[in-house]
Amino acid sequence: MGRNLNLFRHGFGGEGAWIFITAILFLLTFLPAGIVCADTEDKEIRKELEELRAKVKDLDALKTRVQELEERLAAKDAGEGQETVKEELREKEGAAEKEGEKKKIVKLVSPYLDNLNITGGVSGGWFSTTNEGPGNKSSNFVLSNLLLDLSSEMEGGLLGFNVGLGGVTTPSVFDAPNDTTPDFRIEYASINLKPIRSLEGLSVETGLLKPNSGYESTYTFQNPNVTVGALASQQPYNAMGARVTYAFGEDLKLWGAMFKHRLDDDEYRTDDVYLNEYGEPRGLGAQDSSSWEVGVNGSVNGLGLSLYHYHLNDLRHLTGIVIDHTIDDLYGLKSLYLAVNGDYWRWSSRVDKYFKDDSSIGASLYIVPSLERLSFPLRLEYIHQGESRIYLDSPDAEDVYAVTFTPTYNLTCNVFLRGELSYVHADNGFSDDKGRLQDDKYMFAVETGVKF
Secondary structure (H helix, E strand, O other): OHHHHHHHHHOOOOHHHHHHHHHHHHHHHHHHHHHHHHHHHHHHHHHHHHHHHHHHHHHHHHHHHHHHHHHHHHHHHHHHHHHHHHHHHHHHHHHHHHHHHHHHHHHHHOOOHHHOEEEEEEEEEEEEEOOEOOOOOOEEEEEEEEEEEEEEEOHHHOEEEEEEEEEEOOOEOOOOOOOOOOOOEEEEEEEEEOOOOOOOOEEEEEEEEOOOOOOOOOOHHHOOOOOEOOOHHHOOOOEEEEEEEEEOOOOEEEEEEEEEEEOOOOOOOOOHHHHHHHOOOOOOOOOOOOEEEEEEEEEEOOEEEEEEEEEEOOOEEEEEEEEEEEEEEEOOEEEEEEEEEEEEEEEOOOOHHHOOOOEEEEEEEEEEEEOOOEEOOEEEEEEEOOOOOOOOOOOOOOEEEEEEEOOEEEOOOOEEEEEEEEEEEEEEEEEOOOOOEEEEEEEEEEEEEEEO
16 A cells, blocks of 8 residues: 555656556556457347347247147047047947847847746766666766756747757666766757637647656756656656647646657667567557647645646556645754655556556655755655566566655755665566676765756
8 A cells, every 4th residue: 555655656757657557558458358358248148138039939939839739639639539429429320230130130030039038957977876787887977967948938928939958868766877978959849829819828839848747857957866766767758749738827727738759768669679578569669659648737725736647559558646745944944845746557458468467556755854955855666567567677576666865965056966875676677787687776876966
């Protein structure tokens, strides 16, 4: 600070002048430069500002372009959406047309498929027997039943149908388990018609029919027992024919039927070997002989009753009765089911002269006590055939005794597992694998199945 005062006191001469000149030069050197930088900074700011303004304009243009493109895209999407909707409508219309065509076809085939009922069952297991006879199997795995039942009824019950597809291999208590699988075929098929509207109780069935005679079903998953009983082994099987039924309400029905060709007539056919062995004439086969059947079904106070007569022309005739009843909540049981079936067979007048006895009579008693899931079906049978050989070929087998016990466990209402032990006694009624005559026959079976 003092040095400066001295500078100004001594004037511009000497050393002070050089200091002053140096200061002027410094100012002339740096002050303009500072002013230039300021001008340059302003220019750069202005330049950057212009650039930014240009970018803003560009952004505005971009925004405008984006908005334009968005609007065009939205319009395009809307158009495509409309096309999509139109396409969906066209597809729905096409599907509706196809569905309509299908319905027309279905209507032509059956106007009442909406009422179609599908039932049936499959069962199979292990079967083993004694005294099976020469050439037969003593044990086997067997698919005992395979049945699919289709039925439907037109509105008002005017017309309907019933078709059974499948087969059955289950032997009776007399047989050996030779067959392992059933032959898949049409077991029965009928067209059901109510021809007179004013007579609602009148109906007509025609086709391959199941006879009404007998108690046990051929398709044994419907029976309490696995095997067919001795009495049922000779009851008639399905045949071509027609049946007329008149129902006086639900508790009384009268029916009559005529049959011609039988689906299976092994129990009736008297073949050449049999005829030659016993010295009888040919021509006793029943395959194409006519048959007829009449009967009545009724129910009174829970007691079921069925009377039937089956006439197998030129061979033999059957008259029988079935009575059944169910008692609920008996001594801790869920139910006790009781049934009895009695059959009287008689050779026709053309045949009876070849046998010492022309008839046989027998009965089966069915006792089925049931718990919630367990049941214990018991079948007791007695047949007096004399020397008629209607049930067993041996003339010594005048009396037949049979007992069958079938403990059953129901896993569900439709799925079951059951075992069975049966015993049959008839003098010289059976033979072992060597052909030697025997009086007794046992059969053991374990079977599982499903009903639907």
